Amino acid sequence: MAKGVKPRVKVPKTAAAGDTITIKTLISHKMESGQRKDDDGNVIPRSIINRFTCDFNGENVIDVVLEPAISTNPYLEFEAVVPEAGEFVFTWYDDDGSVYDTSKKIAIE
Amino acid sequence: MELTRRNAILMGAGAVLIAGVPLKVAAAAGADEIAAFTGGAEIGAGDIKLIAPEIAENGNTVPIEVSSDTAVEILVLALGNPTPPVATFKFGKLSASRAASTRIRLAGTQEVVAIAKLADGSFVQDTSTVKVTIGGCGG
Amino acid sequence: MKKLTGVMLASALVATPLIAEPVDDTLILNEDVTLVTRTAAPAHVADVMDEVISGWHFRGTETRAMQADDFDNPGMIFVEQAEDVWNTAEGSEGKSCASCHGASEEMAGVRPVYPKYNEAAGEVRTLEMQINDCRENRMGAEKWKYTGGDMVNMTALIASVSRGMPVNVAIDGPAQSTWEAGKDLYYTRTGQLELACASCHEQNYGNMIRADHLSQGHINGFPTYRLKNTKLNAVHARFKGCVRDTRAETFKPGSPEFVALELYVASRGNGLHVEGPSVRN
Numbered sequence: 001m002a003k004g005v006k007p008r009v010k011v012p013k014t015a016a017a018g019d020t021i022t023i024k025t026l027i028s029h030k031m032e033s034g035q036r037k038d039d040d041g042n043v044i045p046r047s048i049i050n051r052f053t054c055d056f057n058g059e060n061v062i063d064v065v066l067e068p069a070i071s072t073n074p075y076l077e078f079e080a081v082v083p084e085a086g087e088f089v090f091t092w093y094d095d096d097g098s099v100y101d102t103s104k105k106i107a108i109e
Numbered sequence: 110m111e112l113t114r115r116n117a118i119l120m121g122a123g124a125v126l127i128a129g130v131p132l133k134v135a136a137a138a139g140a141d142e143i144a145a146f147t148g149g150a151e152i153g154a155g156d157i158k159l160i161a162p163e164i165a166e167n168g169n170t171v172p173i174e175v176s177s178d179t180a181v182e183i184l185v186l187a188l189g190n191p192t193p194p195v196a197t198f199k200f201g202k203l204s205a206s207r208a209a210s211t212r213i214r215l216a217g218t219q220e221v222v223a224i225a226k227l228a229d230g231s232f233v234q235d236t237s238t239v240k241v242t243i244g245g246c247g248g
Numbered sequence: 249m250k251k252l253t254g255v256m257l258a259s260a261l262v263a264t265p266l267i268a269e270p271v272d273d274t275l276i277l278n279e280d281v282t283l284v285t286r287t288a289a290p291a292h293v294a295d296v297m298d299e300v301i302s303g304w305h306f307r308g309t310e311t312r313a314m315q316a317d318d319f320d321n322p323g324m325i326f327v328e329q330a331e332d333v334w335n336t337a338e339g340s341e342g343k344s345c346a347s348c349h350g351a352s353e354e355m356a357g358v359r360p361v362y363p364k365y366n367e368a369a370g371e372v373r374t375l376e377m378q379i380n381d382c383r384e385n386r387m388g389a390e391k392w393k394y395t396g397g398d399m400v401n402m403t404a405l406i407a408s409v410s411r412g413m414p415v416n417v418a419i420d421g422p423a424q425s426t427w428e429a430g431k432d433l434y435y436t437r438t439g440q441l442e443l444a445c446a447s448c449h450e451q452n453y454g455n456m457i458r459a460d461h462l463s464q465g466h467i468n469g470f471p472t473y474r475l476k477n478t479k480l481n482a483v484h485a486r487f488k489g490c491v492r493d494t495r496a497e498t499f500k501p502g503s504p505e506f507v508a509l510e511l512y513v514a515s516r517g518n519g520l521h522v523e524g525p526s527v528r529n
Contacts, residue, residue, distance in 0.1 A: 006328070010319045020205035028325045033214070035191050060201025062209065067194040069187055071170045071212040072478035073322050078198075079205035166308040166529035167475035170322075242459035246493050 005029050009090050011104040015082040023054065023061075026075045027092050027100065033068035049074055051093040057086040082106055139186040139193035139222065146184045146197075146224060147232045155233040156180065159223035168215040168241040176208035177233075180225035183207070189219025215241050269454050270305035270463075271312070275523075278318055281412045283521040290518040292419065296450055302520050303463035303472075306453070307528060311475065315527040323404060323473030323525030326397075326480050330405035333398065339389030345402075348386065352405055359403075359410040359522050363511040365422040372426040374507055375403050376482070394502035395482040404471045404480055407524030414521055415468050417514045430512025433505060439496030445513070448490075460529070466517035467510070469526030480525055483510055 010024040027049060034046025048068055054061040061080045080088070085108045091101040143152075157177045165171040175183045175198065185195040198209045207225075215221070218241050224234040275283045285302035293300070304312055318324045334352050337344040349355060362375045373381075376394055379402055383389040392399040419427040434445045448457065449465030456462070471480040484501035487509060491498040499505040 004329070006325065008319070008325070008328075024319050026319070026322070026325070028329075055201075056203050059203045061203045062201055063199040064209070065197040065199075067196060068192060069190050069195040069214045071214055073325060075210075075212045075320075075322075077210040079208065081203050081205045083203070162308070162310055164308065166311050169478060170475040172310045172314075246457070246460055246489065 005094070005098070005100055007090065007092060007100050007102045009088075009102055009104055011088055011106060014107045014109045016109050017082065017084060019082050020079050021082055021106075022077065022079055023088070024075070024077045025052070025054070025090055026073055028073050029092075029094075031068065031070055031072045031074060035068065047095050049092045049094055052076060053091045054078070054080070055089050055091075056080060056082070057084070061088070082108075084108065138188040142184070142186060142194050143224065146226070150232050152224060152232045152234045154235070155231075156227060157183070157223055157225040157233045157235045159185075159221060159235040159237050161221050161237040161239050163238075164240045164242060165215060166242060168217065168243075170212050171215050171239060171241075172210065172212050173221065174208065174210040175223045175225075176206065177225045177227070178207060179228045180207040181228055182226040183209075184224045184226075185213075186222045186224070187213065187215055187219060188222060190214070190216045195221075215239055217241050270301050271307075271309075273305065273312060275302075275304055275312070275316060277316060277411060283412055283523060284414065285520065285523075287519040290515065293516050297464070300466065300517055300520055301453075301464055302466055302517075302523065303469055303528060304523065304526060306461045306463040311527055311529055315523070321473065321525065321527055322478070323471070323480055323527060324408070326401040326473075327405045327408045327525060330398075330401040333402065334405060337387075339383065339387035341386065341388040343387045345382070348382075353409050355406045356409045357413060359407045359524065360413045360416050361418070363417060363423075363426075363507060363514065365418065365426075367422075372423050372507060372511055374483075374502075374510055375406060376484075376502065377507070379403070395485040397479075400471045400480045400482045400485075403482065404525040407471065407522055410522040411524070412521055414519050415514060415517050417511060417518060419511070419515045423511065426508045427511050427515060429505075430508035430510070433509045434512055437494075438491055439494030441494045443494040445490070445509075464516075465513065466520055467513050468517045468520040469523035469528070471524055472526045472528045475527070475529050483513075 005028055007027045012021050015021050029049050032044055032047040036044045038044055046068060049066055052064045052066060062078050064076060066074060085106065087103050087105050089101060089103045091099060093099055156179050160174040162171065175185060177183065181200060183198045186193040187195050195213050196211060200207050220236050220238050222234055222236045224232055226232055275285050277283055285304050286299055289297050289300050304315060314320050331352060334345045363372050366373045376399055379399065380391040384391055437444045445465060448462050453462050453464045467483050470483045474481050484506045487506050488498045488501060
């Protein structure tokens with residue numbers, strides 16, 4: 001597991017059934033591109049988050065393939081429909097095989 | 110500038126650089142990725158919008174947004190990067206809009222391309238040129 | 249999404265001119281607190297400028313927007329990391345920062361008055377010096393490197409709880425001699441390029457230096473998350489970078505020279521609100 005990786009998500013606590021909500025996510029990760037060299041001129045190996053998914057009660061909201069051109073501390077913003085009360089699950093996949101996840105519950109107003 | 114022999118040579122060399130390099134890049138960059146995404150289908154214009162700043166203060170963190178009404182999948186490429194692919198967004202059943210924002214790295218001033226696969230199976234694209242300044246004094 | 253679209257469109261309209269005055273805009277943090285980012289110059293700089301303007305106004309539309317929301321501001325990741333450290337006991341005394349100081353919010357009001365004269369020590373101290381004093385003498389822990397990650401993260405946490413409070417460092421009384429030493433440095437040209445702080449940040453703010461838009465060089469936004477190196481940057485690291493850019497041998501972070509300079513530069517921004525961690529290019 002890469003050091004200092006910490007997911008953050010911003011989801012409203014409540015919504016009306018059928019509402020559209022904006023979700024913001026960010027994970028602290030250096031996203032080493034594989035293009036940089038260290039002081040001795042050796043290429044620093046690529047080490048990135050390569051995929052992100054967001055699901056709600058088992059249905060997919062968005063599935064993103066991330067490449068080395070995504071900035072350090074990958075940020076993603078998108079919109080979801082909330083058909084009912086439930087839980088969003090956010091998952092980040094690291095090149096090194098680590099999987100980071102976090103979840104947020106949302107209630108219906 | 111005085112037009113000396115030396116300067117004339119320099120200007121000539123500059124002209125070759127300006128004329129030659131972008132053409133070469135435009136022909137090759139991203140072609141494989143685009144072919145893999147579209148399966149060789151023709152790419153038109155239409156229901157896809159790419160929003161990127163005209164000038165980025167630093168190429169390390171450039172905010173972009175893609176949006177479409179009917180896309181099922183959107184591929185983003187930065188044609189001037191050492192490796193052009195940036196991200197592929199696949200929209201699921203519960204996505205409220207076919208739109209997403211992120212922050213990307215651009216190796217220099219270049220064209221960013223978003224190609225959308227629409228629900229009817231057709232492909233459309235939008236491009237945006239981002240000028241990247243080497244801003245920010247060292248520190 | 250809509251908000252970002254608006255920001256982008258606005259940027260397309262204003263981004264064209266290369267020589268630009270500071271942008272006319274209002275910094276509203278988290279759609280809640282309006283920060284003072286330009287105000288009348290304090291008396292001791294009123295002879296050279298009428299108004300002091302935060303570096304926020306000299307940055308691009310997207311960069312400014314990134315600072316206005318704590319979720320969008322990548323510097324807040326490090327504030328969260330420091331919050332964990334704040335509550336973790338370390339050293340021979342088994343104490344955390346919280347053991348003495350309580351919640352980190354209790355530190356509101358500290359950042360605006362530092363650097364500050366310490367009576368017992370008989371010297372002007374920066375926040376970093378005070379943090380290391382706590383670590384060594386109260387916690388029995390190892391000192392942190394002056395501009396290291398742990399230190400800059402902790403100063404970001406302490407600054408963050410004072411956002412919306414005006415910088416107000418004391419420049420008279422026992423601090424006066426240090427302040428005057430800092431002022432001397434501010435106007436001293438250094439390096440092969442023979443540039444003083446004032447050359448760029450007093451005489452040329454608003455102009456472009458190569459591709460960079462020169463600010464007034466206030467430090468109310470420090471530590472600052474830079475898009476350039478995607479991490480928090482400490483004030484003394486910035487000073488070092490500036491002096492090095494004049495092609496001079498620089499003073500060391502934490503040196504008496506930089507402590508004096510920090511007090512003087514902070515005082516030029518007295519009245520501007522604390523913004524740290526800010527976002528810059």
